[in-house]
Amino acid sequence: MPAKVAHTSWRKHRRAAWLGRLVGLALLACLPAHAGMDDSAETVRIGVLAFRGAETTVSEWSPMLDRLSRSRADRRFELLKLDHDGLRSAVADRRVDFVITNPGHYVELEAEFGISRILTLAGSSTVSPDQAIGSAVVVRRDRTDLQSLEDLRGKSLAIVGREGFGGFQIVWGELSSRGIDPDRDLSALRSVGLPMDGVLDAVERADVDAGVVRACLLESMGSRSANFRVLSPQTPSAFPCTTSTRLYPDWPMAALRHTSPALAREVAIALLSATEGTGPGWSVPADYQSVHELFRTLEIGPYTYLREPTLTDLAERYWPWLLGVLALMASGALYTVHVEHLVHKRTAALRAALAERETLEAGIRAAQEQADHLSRLSMLGELSGTLAHELNQPLATIGNYAASLSRRVDNGRLDDDAVRQATHEITCEAERAAAILSRIRAFARKRTAKRERFRPAQVAAEAIALFRGMLAQAPRVELIDHLAEDRTVEADPLQIQQVLLNLLKNAYDASRDQPAERRALQLGMTAVADGICLWVRDNGPGLDEAARRHLFEPFFTTKPDGLGLGLSICKTIAEAHGGRLTATPPETGPGMIFTLTLPDHA
């Protein structure tokens, strides 16, 4: 972005004379009007690019203000004299309603803020507003080696500043069209600043080979102009001065986007109808396409994006983004610190929560074990009738032998063989009864879950034995073992036994009304990926879809005297081992298959 505009119009100097004459009168004329105005009157602010000090600007533009104020008594017009950046931020903040600035700056504001020109200065009837601004590249008259702009290659050039429209950019465009890059092909490009006379001074002192001034400056200097010569001189028709460049339209007045069209029209009409001699003249807005083209060629202003970006360019162009990124990084760092702090703070809270959770889990485990226990007890209850029968067998046997012995003593039939047989059988049967009781006690005892490695076949065989032991008319259970001889699994053997026993009992209940040949059950063991399957199949009537869906829910039961806890606890046991329990109808034949899947490592 251009920081300062060194643009000066030839017209301003000339105008200064007649403006000066009018200043006093004009100010006197308008001040009372302003003073008498109601404070509530609407204020219209006009921002103007000031490049020669506030005083001059006021005197220069006062007639125009006066004219506008007279055209509308209910409005107060105010002039804001601003430099390049000040004017830009005034436009950005909508602190002004109108803008008067040089063509280059106008094009930039137009592109950036959408301001639109309503008038173009028309300084003199002899100069067309469309062809009003040009630049002259001057050298000392004695530098005969320098004739045209092409001769500037390798030479040094003085300018007021890079951002000047008439003071540099127009010449830059001319050089560019001749294949000369001021930065690359000149030996030096020296900014001397305002006033523009400094450029002439530098050329005169031979500090530089050439200098850029606005067209018509030389013509306004009288005899001093004889010391200089203009390179590539042109004298276009309807232009009173010598120029080294093509000509561009004069300064525009533009309305901002927020300015009402009615106000813009009013101002335009008031200024267009101004008669000669009441301030700078205005004409209908000129075509600023030529300025656009110049900027596009130079890839500056709104066309900066066309330029091959350098790191600095990027930084300048994207500084808000850079700032944003930096801010993000900064906030990221802050966030990290904050998070660190939070982590420390929350770790303590987490530890407390974990401890609480462990307590809770211990409670849940206890409840789970209690439920397991209840389930075993309820199963015992269901089996109690048949358990009694089972215990009766050894008791009745023992009773028979004991009674027989005393009978034989009485009738003289007691021989040594009889005593031996009886005592041996009595001992065996007493042990058998004790074994049954201890199985029941182990089954009913509360215990905590444990993990050990064991052969599933062994647990399955024990489950079958226990199952058969518990039922007087236990059906045949076929053990189908597809596992390798030494296959082991890591689990709680008693819990697995409980699951199998439960499944066998369910299978038995499901098929007890069936004819004898359909009462046989199967207990199978199959290896699967990462584990084993233990399954129990019956040939009962099977279960419908609805029953299968609720099968594992607590208190769901199809038995008239069932509690509905068995399968739900079996499922819990399966899941506690990282396995699962499923119920599926067999691919062929009647009944159901309940499958307990256990991973190798629970």
Add this chain to the structure above:
Amino acid sequence: MPDTASIVIHVVDDDTAFRRSLAFLLDSVGWRVATHASADDFLVACPELPPDLGCLVLDIRMPSMSGLELQQTLRSRGWSVPIVFMTGHGDIELAVQAMKLGASDFLEKPFKDQAMLDAVSAAVRRGSAERTEAAQRASARATLDKLSPREHEVARLVALGHPNKVVARELEISEKTVHIHRQHVMEKAGISSAAELARLMLRADPKALDEG
């Protein structure tokens, strides 16, 4: 006490130890015992009804064929065998069913030794009584089968105590003819009185003398 030496008690129970203990108990009082591990084993061992079978002691619950099923099988074969059932706790319904089908007795395990021995004795007695009765019936039938139809008619009316005159009127034959038939009946049956004739006919058929 029946003649224990000529009679065999058959025990069917799937529990080996118990089966042996029961045999040991029955042996204590002199019974000869045959044991079978299942109903099927019994049927294989005894394809025909053994003439010396005293009674069956059957466990009511057994795998494969139960005691009740064996009872029905034997009935369907027409074997008249006294059975003592052994039941478990809560098997009363089954026991009642067995009794309705003609079981001799049932005992709940564990039972007192005396109860078992009494039940077996009773069953054997009942069995031998039934066997005696059956033999007598067969003999009476064989005797009566030697009579001609007319002699049979005369015998039935005589056995009912009717005099010859009544019989003659009943059968519309002469009193003399009745007398000749009556003599033939007494000769063929080897008896001499109307009372003996009545006993013979009732032995052959308990309903032989019913009216109608």
